[in-house]
Amino acid sequence: MDESANFAFQFEPALIEEIETFGELRSFKDGDIIMDYGKYIRMMPLVVKGTLKVLKKDDNGNEILLYYLSSSETCSMAYSCCLEEKKSEVKAIAEGDLQIIAIPHNKLDEWLCKYPSWKNYIMRSFNERFSELLKSIESIAFHKLDDRLIAYLKEKKRLSGSNLIKASHYQIADELATSRVVISRLLKILENNGKILLYRNEIKLLNNFDA
Amino acid sequence: MDESANFAFQFEPALIEEIETFGELRSFKDGDIIMDYGKYIRMMPLVVKGTLKVLKKDDNGNEILLYYLSSSETCSMAYSCCLEEKKSEVKAIAEGDLQIIAIPHNKLDEWLCKYPSWKNYIMRSFNERFSELLKSIESIAFHKLDDRLIAYLKEKKRLSGSNLIKASHYQIADELATSRVVISRLLKILENNGKILLYRNEIKLLNNFDA
DNA sequence: ATTGGTTGGTGACAAATGTTACATAGAAAG
DNA sequence: CTTTCTATGTAACATTTGTCACCAACCAAT
Numbered sequence: 001m002d003e004s005a006n007f008a009f010q011f012e013p014a015l016i017e018e019i020e021t022f023g024e025l026r027s028f029k030d031g032d033i034i035m036d037y038g039k040y041i042r043m044m045p046l047v048v049k050g051t052l053k054v055l056k057k058d059d060n061g062n063e064i065l066l067y068y069l070s071s072s073e074t075c076s077m078a079y080s081c082c083l084e085e086k087k088s089e090v091k092a093i094a095e096g097d098l099q100i101i102a103i104p105h106n107k108l109d110e111w112l113c114k115y116p117s118w119k120n121y122i123m124r125s126f127n128e129r130f131s132e133l134l135k136s137i138e139s140i141a142f143h144k145l146d147d148r149l150i151a152y153l154k155e156k157k158r159l160s161g162s163n164l165i166k167a168s169h170y171q172i173a174d175e176l177a178t179s180r181v182v183i184s185r186l187l188k189i190l191e192n193n194g195k196i197l198l199y200r201n202e203i204k205l206l207n208n209f210d211a
Numbered sequence: 212m213d214e215s216a217n218f219a220f221q222f223e224p225a226l227i228e229e230i231e232t233f234g235e236l237r238s239f240k241d242g243d244i245i246m247d248y249g250k251y252i253r254m255m256p257l258v259v260k261g262t263l264k265v266l267k268k269d270d271n272g273n274e275i276l277l278y279y280l281s282s283s284e285t286c287s288m289a290y291s292c293c294l295e296e297k298k299s300e301v302k303a304i305a306e307g308d309l310q311i312i313a314i315p316h317n318k319l320d321e322w323l324c325k326y327p328s329w330k331n332y333i334m335r336s337f338n339e340r341f342s343e344l345l346k347s348i349e350s351i352a353f354h355k356l357d358d359r360l361i362a363y364l365k366e367k368k369r370l371s372g373s374n375l376i377k378a379s380h381y382q383i384a385d386e387l388a389t390s391r392v393v394i395s396r397l398l399k400i401l402e403n404n405g406k407i408l409l410y411r412n413e414i415k416l417l418n419n420f421d422a
Numbered sequence: 423a424t425t426g427g428t429t430g431g432t433g434a435c436a437a438a439t440g441t442t443a444c445a446t447a448g449a450a451a452g
Numbered sequence: 453c454t455t456t457c458t459a460t461g462t463a464a465c466a467t468t469t470g471t472c473a474c475c476a477a478c479c480a481a482t
Contacts, residue, residue: 056345056348056349058349058352058353060353062352062353064348064352064353066348076337077341079337080334080335080337080338080341081338083331083334084334084335084338086338089341089342089345090345112323112324112330113323113324119323120294123291123294123295124291124295126287126290126291126337127291127292127295127297129341130288130291130300130340130344131300133341133344133345133348134267134277134300134301134344136348137267137275137277137344137347137348137351138267138269140348140351140352141267141269141273141275141351141388142269142271142273142275142388144438144439145438145439146438168458168459168460169459169460170458170459170460177352177353178439178440179439179440179441180459180460181440181441181442181460181461181462182438182439182440182441184459184460184461184462185439185461185462187460188460188461188462198460200447200448200449200458200459200460201458201459355467355468355469356468356469357468379428379429379430380429380430381428381429381430389469389470390469390470390471391429391430392430392431392432392470392471392472393468393469393470393471395429395430395431395432396431396432396469398430399430399431399432409430411428411429411430411477411478411479412429
């Protein structure tokens, strides 16, 4: 594996060595598909750099955003999928440039009992994924679209570290599982309230956006 | 532990012995709370008999049904909560008479590497919980209330094995996170379409309910 | 039988979201 | 500069869901 992968995982040295031996560093560009519906999963991705978004689709082709994974996070759904040899129920797409370490599925199980730090990492990850899914459910079930839109923009800001969000109304509508017209309408209201400025393919969050 | 607990778990004999030694058989009645928001979790429940429903609440007190656990199932969210010493994000309530085996949290970790059948059980459980949460998200995000109501009634039928569902409109509304009036309205439409019959605290699913 | 609490039925209306249709603006390509 | 494509703005309307008000039916206790 490329030694330049300067990852922030808190593993014991012996495990890091194993990861460097058996893990495979892979790079992706914006929009690349790392995982897709119905495909068998044979590796588990550790995010080294960039962001990965995880989506769920229904039978009619509607997609909705579940959560983002960023540096040093992993998708524990992939983990349990690997062990059970199940097909993926979700899709994962690179958001911008992305680097991951792909851990082959046969190592996952081996390390679980061999390295406590690996077990802890996996368990923490399970917990985080559950939390994210619960947050997602809460958001969809209890919050109106305008709140969800604001939460979405905040998350984008957090991940990019910038007040300038690059996305079309259509993309946003997709990820929130609604229609473009509705998003345009809500964004326009936010603009009229002085919270944001709208440009083509860009949304600028103003200082009083959080207020 | 009470030896009469005739559970259907597929564990190796040595593990069953440990479960009988360290597990604690507990009985609950309808409505008893097994787990609650914000409480620390110190045991993991294996369902022996009956059904347990798992709910999520938002800040304003609205609750929504996440999924049911029935015989030989477990809540793996409890598992990861135990290990991480986190507070519960969900509430679990007995639905009718319920028997569980409570596994103390210190054994969970020990058994993971000691008994492959335990590890498999836990991993399968993680997978099932993820699936249920994803199903829940799909249902809320993509399906209208009438579809969700029908799915809810079907699930009730599956769990009880009966066409007669005992629940008030108010209870159903709660679990689907809507209001009583809305549920009454939709149920009445189903009745007018010859799918169900309505009684006080009871709903009878007719033969063409699934059609 | 009377009372009081719970449950269910229903009309009327409000609010949120979805849909359709069309106009305009900007970017990109020729 | 035109053409073409994509992104956005907006009106008008439909549908879905939520809310309020009130009544009637049912049940249990006195």
